Amino acid sequence: MRLLHLIALLLMLWPVALLAQPAPTEEDAPAVLIADEVFITGDSELIARGNVEAFQGPVRLTAPEIRYNRETGALIVTGPITLEDGDGVTVVASAAELDANLRTGLLRSARMVLDQQLQLAAVQMQRVNDRYSQLYKTAVTSCRICEDGRAPLWQIRAKRVVHDKQERQLYFDSAQLLILDVPVFYLPRLRLPDPTLERATGFLRPEIRSTSQLGTGIIVPYFINIAPDRDLTLTPYLSGATRTLQFRYRQAFRKGRITVTGAVSRDDIRPGETRAYLFANGSFTLPRDFQLTFDIEASSDDAYLRNYDFSDKDRLDSAIFISRARRDQYIQGGLTVFSSLRDEDVNDELPSVVADAIYDQRFFPDLIGGELRFETRAQTDFRESDLDQVGRDVARIGLEADWLRSWILPVGLRADVQLGAAADLFRNDQDSTLERTTSQLTPRGALTLRYPLARTGAGGVTQSLEPVAQLGWVGGDRLDVPNEQSTRVEFDGGNLLSLSRFPGFDRRERGRALAFGVNWARFDPNGFDAALTLGQVIREDADEDFTLTSGLGGTRSDFLVAGQLAAEDDWILTARSLVGDGFEVNKAEVRGDYTGDRLRLGGSYVWLDDDPGEDRDDNIAELMLDGGYRINRYWTATADWRYDIAVKQASEVALGFSYQNECVSVGFSVEREYATSTSLEPDTTFGFTIQLKGFSARKGTETYTRTCG
Numbered sequence: 001m002r003l004l005h006l007i008a009l010l011l012m013l014w015p016v017a018l019l020a021q022p023a024p025t026e027e028d029a030p031a032v033l034i035a036d037e038v039f040i041t042g043d044s045e046l047i048a049r050g051n052v053e054a055f056q057g058p059v060r061l062t063a064p065e066i067r068y069n070r071e072t073g074a075l076i077v078t079g080p081i082t083l084e085d086g087d088g089v090t091v092v093a094s095a096a097e098l099d100a101n102l103r104t105g106l107l108r109s110a111r112m113v114l115d116q117q118l119q120l121a122a123v124q125m126q127r128v129n130d131r132y133s134q135l136y137k138t139a140v141t142s143c144r145i146c147e148d149g150r151a152p153l154w155q156i157r158a159k160r161v162v163h164d165k166q167e168r169q170l171y172f173d174s175a176q177l178l179i180l181d182v183p184v185f186y187l188p189r190l191r192l193p194d195p196t197l198e199r200a201t202g203f204l205r206p207e208i209r210s211t212s213q214l215g216t217g218i219i220v221p222y223f224i225n226i227a228p229d230r231d232l233t234l235t236p237y238l239s240g241a242t243r244t245l246q247f248r249y250r251q252a253f254r255k256g257r258i259t260v261t262g263a264v265s266r267d268d269i270r271p272g273e274t275r276a277y278l279f280a281n282g283s284f285t286l287p288r289d290f291q292l293t294f295d296i297e298a299s300s301d302d303a304y305l306r307n308y309d310f311s312d313k314d315r316l317d318s319a320i321f322i323s324r325a326r327r328d329q330y331i332q333g334g335l336t337v338f339s340s341l342r343d344e345d346v347n348d349e350l351p352s353v354v355a356d357a358i359y360d361q362r363f364f365p366d367l368i369g370g371e372l373r374f375e376t377r378a379q380t381d382f383r384e385s386d387l388d389q390v391g392r393d394v395a396r397i398g399l400e401a402d403w404l405r406s407w408i409l410p411v412g413l414r415a416d417v418q419l420g421a422a423a424d425l426f427r428n429d430q431d432s433t434l435e436r437t438t439s440q441l442t443p444r445g446a447l448t449l450r451y452p453l454a455r456t457g458a459g460g461v462t463q464s465l466e467p468v469a470q471l472g473w474v475g476g477d478r479l480d481v482p483n484e485q486s487t488r489v490e491f492d493g494g495n496l497l498s499l500s501r502f503p504g505f506d507r508r509e510r511g512r513a514l515a516f517g518v519n520w521a522r523f524d525p526n527g528f529d530a531a532l533t534l535g536q537v538i539r540e541d542a543d544e545d546f547t548l549t550s551g552l553g554g555t556r557s558d559f560l561v562a563g564q565l566a567a568e569d570d571w572i573l574t575a576r577s578l579v580g581d582g583f584e585v586n587k588a589e590v591r592g593d594y595t596g597d598r599l600r601l602g603g604s605y606v607w608l609d610d611d612p613g614e615d616r617d618d619n620i621a622e623l624m625l626d627g628g629y630r631i632n633r634y635w636t637a638t639a640d641w642r643y644d645i646a647v648k649q650a651s652e653v654a655l656g657f658s659y660q661n662e663c664v665s666v667g668f669s670v671e672r673e674y675a676t677s678t679s680l681e682p683d684t685t686f687g688f689t690i691q692l693k694g695f696s697a698r699k700g701t702e703t704y705t706r707t708c709g
Helices: 002-012 016-017
Strands: 032-034 038-039 044-054 059-069 074-082 090-098 106-112 120-130 132-141 154-164 170-177 182-193 207-211 215-221 222-227 232-240 240-255 256-267 275-287 291-299 317-326 329-340 353-365 369-384 393-408 414-429 437-450 455-458 460-476 511-523 528-539 559-567 571-579 585-595 599-608 620-630 635-644 649-660 664-673 683-692
Touching: 074 106, 090 120, 120 154, 222 437, 291 329
Parallel strands: none
Antiparallel strands: 032 044, 038 044, 044 059, 059 074, 074 090, 090 106, 106 120, 120 132, 132 154, 154 170, 170 182, 207 215, 207 683, 215 232, 222 232, 232 240, 240 256, 256 275, 275 291, 291 317, 317 329, 329 353, 353 369, 369 393, 393 414, 414 437, 437 460, 455 460, 460 511, 511 528, 528 559, 559 571, 571 585, 585 599, 599 620, 620 635, 635 649, 649 664, 664 683
């Protein structure tokens, strides 16, 4: 029966279809009616009753009854009415008068829902050409509305609200913000994005911040959507002690992107001074697979970044690099400018400008087999000072060539051979204690034996055990050149089998050395994995350039102990330590993380012995904890704590609480930072943020939806 009604309605509405263009679009398609009962009164009115559905392009309307006047083209709709336009807009009304294409007309007692987030309830709503919807005497909220008459947590009331579907904007006239039905704010004009718009010019979430140095102030970010490929965010920060303007500029290009952030301040910390900082970074893809990256970091004074919590960096670096990485080749060249914010550093006496270049290439010759590696490195260090020694400038060039080949011997023993040499050239300026130009040739070779073992046990648990030993030799004598790059050496599993564990080529290990160790790992399909590495290095001669806590001093190194325990999706524990012959610990680090349904907890412990060779006159022992706990589906607590065990004092403490439901997000935080230099003072910061949901393209989860019980 419904099929016959549909055919009759199509014939009845044929004049409407004739008004369409020869190549109709979806919006110009003819209207279609489906109903349980259809009849015609007189010569011009068609009445459809019972489960009525009307379609016109993407628009769908359902109602108990629709009356269509063929002469005027008007539709009189009896509610309750539901109208969906296919663009995330749903309208519910008690009655309506619409045109034949369902895009223009008047709806009474209407409620509009945008993207299933924001609802607008109005006494009357007028649709104009499917672009504008005007709502009169309107209440707007994203909070759940309960039938018991309780006011929502927040709402915006306005005499008139205009929704521009094309621009995805909401315009309010005489807007009032109410919290639990209590007016708290009034604006004669207000514009907000609808929740389907991902980028729009306007204010972002404000924050109230109070610090012991800057007082209580407000931070109000303003986002400017310049174009689809660029935007600018201006963030004024106003308090009794500061006038600050922060900014962030972003732009995307066809083959790259840039980001620029910064701030300008006038405050009571340094009266009469203009304080500022600028950070910028970017990357671009160049022809022939090259990549250009750069970053710029500058600050007007040593304490500005920490005073405003912009960054924790105490040494700034600005750099530009061009690089290319291929399967058998790596090329890099760049320039870096350093600036220290530390009290004890004198920038004129530090290598402030460093230029370096790297070229690596490998080949696989059929004649001798194995792999040939060639590497060229060049670097210059420039100091601003012109004084002798403290103003020393250094340039280095290094050439390296190595041949590597592996064999599988009987009973599964693997043998790796490395033979090669390195040539280095050094030039020293502004240092009367050194020769201006020196050079060296360093031959080297190594034989490494591995015996990998594996087994599979019950439940699919796999274990692997690999004893390893390397006998290495490096010839030549150490030149009298300054140690610019290798002042910090870390002995770990990554360089256990290296011929030189110095990070730079201004220092190389010499003589014969034996390195040995064992790697063990366990893999469980049920999620419990473990790994352990043990190792030690024995040298023919001690190297005085290894510091006390490097673990490599003397002819016998400390024992390297590193391990990891992990349970799938739950917790992971990682530890590394250097243990001396008398079981004394020079360095130790432990890190653990746990993630549960409601609890997230992480912590680390670091121990470093005092070592004048690494500019560390006192022991360093620090404990750090961070985590969060979901109290219930609305409330979450977070905490961070750093404690300096050596001085028996906390260095940083932070605590935060957040509340989140379907229509609001509120956050409160307090943080206490203790001074780490004479240019900084202890500082306590309070933060408060509030966000009204429903005006963002990012939806919340149903977990936060309140109940009406």
